Amino acid sequence: MSAPVNTSARPERGQELELTIDDLAFGGNGVARLDGYVLFVQGAIPGDKVRAVVTKRKRHYGEARTLEVIAPSPDRVDPIADHPGAPWQVLPYERQLEIKQTQVNDALTRIGKLEGFELLDIVPAVEQWRYRNKLEYSFGLNPEGELVCGFHAPGSWETIVGLDDCLLASEAGNRVRTQVLDWARAQGLSAFDRRTHTGLLRNLVVREGRRTGELQARLVVAEGKEADAIDTDTLHQAVEADAVMITRTDALGETTQGGETQIVLGPPKLTEELGGLTFGISPTAFFQTNTEMAERLYGVAAEVADLQGWERVYDLFCGIGTVGLSLAQRAGEIWGVEIVEEAVADAIENARRNDIGSARFFAGDVRLALRELVEKAGKPDVLVVDPPRAGLSQKVVRRIIEANPKRIVYISCNPTTLAPNAAQLVEAGYALRRVRPVDMFPQTPHIECVALLERVS
């Protein structure tokens, strides 16, 4: 039974409060307590006293946004950039690492009720700033009515705040954003209005091969007459990128996936190098956003997989095949499954371009494809999973248990979903041996980690 809620302590939506923050929640919000009623406070860290406005009021908890820091936490440092994508820059980097390490432990022990595992030290990031190889910007209008290209204002689905320098992107990537914006202003193009669904420019996706130096700019626009009239000649003259693309979409939500993509200039795929291999990446395919740390992450996965050279390895949620192909030299065979068809096509081509004949990749939903894969390939010795933030569904966990691998390497971007999944696997006869967090996302609360589970019964 859940603890009784003191309803008199529940503040109203829109109410302003002075709050003292005593903890940090998963996902990075500060935690304040009002007579037992919990408020998750955006923009606050433990030790802060803040003035905040209540943005959500639920029965058991509420949400608030910091308006002013009245008395700063002793941990607080001055922010370097006004950047909604870097909320943890107010914490010294060492503290960010400590918190991530603790949150992984908390998730596993409190949510998963797991014990007896070794929690290895977090691998710190190589670069603390300008580490992202992909940025998705949004177009909008500033209060003066001028076209801007930047990020959503914190907590807003329609207000876009422009920026001069995104400190998570490289200087070359920033230059591309500025050039596209200057071009769009010179052409007099309109911003997509998220309320009325009118206007043209929705998003700009800038992707970069950190090792190859390749730059790709993809403009996402709304379908319609204004899209038909885009002057692609001036666009590719204006932008210093190796590839320029335009995706037309009529999606209602804020997404850069889907739609029809036209190549204005350059190759259809970005090329990147990782761990001595070369990868082609289609515009809609997933690729880890921190190239340098992806190499470390896969290194940790290889270390815990401890392959001897003969094993049949499954690479589930394989994307463009990066994990499986990185492990291929140490394995007998690799079998990958991924739901995005373009990514699977990339994985097949990536195996070929790196001369790896022992890897096979298939398009499919892991939930449905896993049984079929076992029939086709035989049971795996080692199974690697790298699911999205929601983790593995109960059904996928059941299929994995049926497939009966000796070792499971779980690459997770969310310890709060890793924990229940690992607990289910432990219940089914696996032991959680080791977990190593890897800091892929400095200045943000996002946590990546690699866990090793071994079959014991």
Ligand SMILES: C[S@@+](CC[C@H](N)C(=O)[O-])C[C@H]1O[C@@H](n2cnc3c(N)ncnc32)[C@H](O)[C@@H]1O
């Ligand atoms: C976190 S990414 C990992 C990709 C890859 N392992 C890597 O490191 O680049 C998760 C991948 O799972 C894919 N995916 C999501 N749901 C899926 C499903 N039900 N079945 C198969 N693949 C899925 C996504 O398209 C994405 O490529």
